[in-house]
Structures are given as structure tokens and as C-alpha cells.
Amino acid sequence: MGRYKNEIALKFLGERLKAYRLKAELEIEDLVVMTGFAYNTISNMENGSETYLSYFIEICFALGIHPKEILDIELDLKPRFPLPASRLEKSRLTNRINAFIEDGYFKVERSASEVTKKLSLDHKLAFESKNVSVILVRFAKSNILKVTKNGNKNLYSIK
Known part of the structure; x- marks a missing residue:
């Protein structure tokens, strides 16, 4: 996928920057001196470039303006x-x-099927144990839970 840019928003923001610059009676060269940025950097920004x-x-x-003044525009927030x-x-x-981890549920070793049942009881969720296992393994890899084997079953507990 190519680089993405919201051209409509960038053009609008560039126009607002330019309007503030003109209102302050400044040239791009003045901003070059004040920021140390290249002329093209500022010009491109005013023209809506990334x-x-x-x-x-x-x-x-x-x-002399807070960035939120420039960013205060109507946008489709989605x-x-x-x-x-x-x-x-x-x-x-x-989450x-x-x-469950924070509430101490894993102070006792738990299997993925036990966690799945608790999720079903507490939250009315219908997930398979394999989906829960994937998440439990991620917590184990992050050193939040430890894994012990009981036959072919993994048991998870707080480290």
C-alpha cells in the first residue's frame, strides 16, 4: 500500500497557516528565519503537502498561535x-x-477452557478455547502469566 495522506485536511490546514502568516504581515522568508526551516518546507506546507x-x-x-487554533476545523470524525x-x-x-489477571483470577492455575467458561458466564461471550489460548499465550510471552504443562494441557497463572 502506498503512503497515505488526507489531502483535503492538509490543504485546509495549509490555507489556514498561510492566512495567519499573511494576517501577521510575514513573508515565508520571515518564517524561514524564525524557524530555521527551508523555504520549500514552509511553502509546501502552505500548499497542502505532507x-x-x-x-x-x-x-x-x-x-504566535497555538496549533489547536489551526487544527480547530470541521472534520468527519470516523x-x-x-x-x-x-x-x-x-x-x-x-481486555x-x-x-481477570488484575483481579487475581490467575492466582490459581487456570486452563484455557476454564477461562473460556468464565468469560461465557461473566460476559455472555461465546469464544472457543483456542481463541482464548492465543491471548493467554501472548500474556505468557509478555511475562505477565506463566505457563505450566499438565499432560497436553497448558495451565496459566500469575508469575
Whole structure:
């Protein structure tokens, strides 16, 4: 996938920067002196080209304005791509298992099937043990849980 840029927002922000610069009766060369940035860097930003956030902030400072003044624009506040329901559920599952860890549920060794049953009882979630196992293994790899073997079954507990 190629580099992404929100051309509409960048163009609008560039126009706002330019308007503030003109209102302050400054030339691009003045901002060059005040920021140490190249003329093209500032010109490109005003024309809606991609830039670094640090450059944007420093130019705002040179203009004597808080960056939030430039950023205070109407935008359609939604993600570029919707989060699939399966990904959202996985995040919620991870957070719920983390809550079990914090609440001391894993002070006693637990199998993935036990955790799955608790999730089903507490949150009315219908996940397979293999889905829960993947998350438990991640917690083990992060040294949050330890894994012990009981035959072919993994048991998880707090380290």
C-alpha cells in the first residue's frame, strides 16, 4: 500500500497557516528565519503537502498561535476503515482477560477452557478455547502469566 495522506485536511490546514502568516504581515522568508526551516518546507506546507508534526508546531509558534487554533476545523470524525467486528471482539476479549489477571483470577492455575467458561458466564461471550489460548499465550510471552504443562494441557497463572 502506498503512503497515505488526507489531502483535503492538509490543504485546509495549509490555507489556514498561510492566512495567519499573511494576517501577521510575514513573508515565508520571515518564517524561514524564525524557524530555521527551508523555504520549500514552509511553502509546501502552505500548499497542502505532507509535513512532520514538529514542523507544523514550530511554524505555529513562529506565528504566535497555538496549533489547536489551526487544527480547530470541521472534520468527519470516523476512521479511514471500519474496525471489523471480529477485531473489536478480540480486543474486548484481551481486555477482559487482562481484567481477570488484575483481579487475581490467575492466582490459581487456570486452563484455557476454564477461562473460556468464565468469560461465557461473566460476559455472555461465546469464544472457543483456542481463541482464548492465543491471548493467554501472548500474556505468557509478555511475562505477565506463566505457563505450566499438565499432560497436553497448558495451565496459566500469575508469575
